[in-house]
Amino acid sequence: MYLDYAGLRVTNLARATRFVTKGLGLEELRRGRMGHGGVWVLFHDRRSHQQLELNWYPRGNRFATPFVAGEGLDHLGFRTHDLRAAGRRVRAAGGKLVHEERWRGEVVLAYYEGPDGLWVELIATPGA
16 A cells, blocks of 8 residues: 545635646646546646645535635545455554445445544555
8 A cells, every 4th residue: 555645625626726737836637526526636746756636525515524724635545456455454543434436346445534534545456
């Protein structure tokens, strides 16, 4: 298992995207819509290869929690070749399963809440 990216919750996706690309010099890799209506945009730094994901949730969405400036860490994304084993490890350390995403009947993403409300996304990735 390895840390792949950090996800930040934002209130205005266009404004945050402009800041990340124009101000910080990161390049947009891809974007998509989440099954529950949120939108994500993944960026990377060409030099360091670090990645950052912006997450926007519409009003009324179950993940659209009250926003406090400076506290926008949404989650950390970890890739793993064995999602079940990684999930057991996270639960044994005190994590609580919050949500799973399935594709063709298999769990491909699992979200856990850890200490102090820190969310962790486990991403099934062969060979990770």
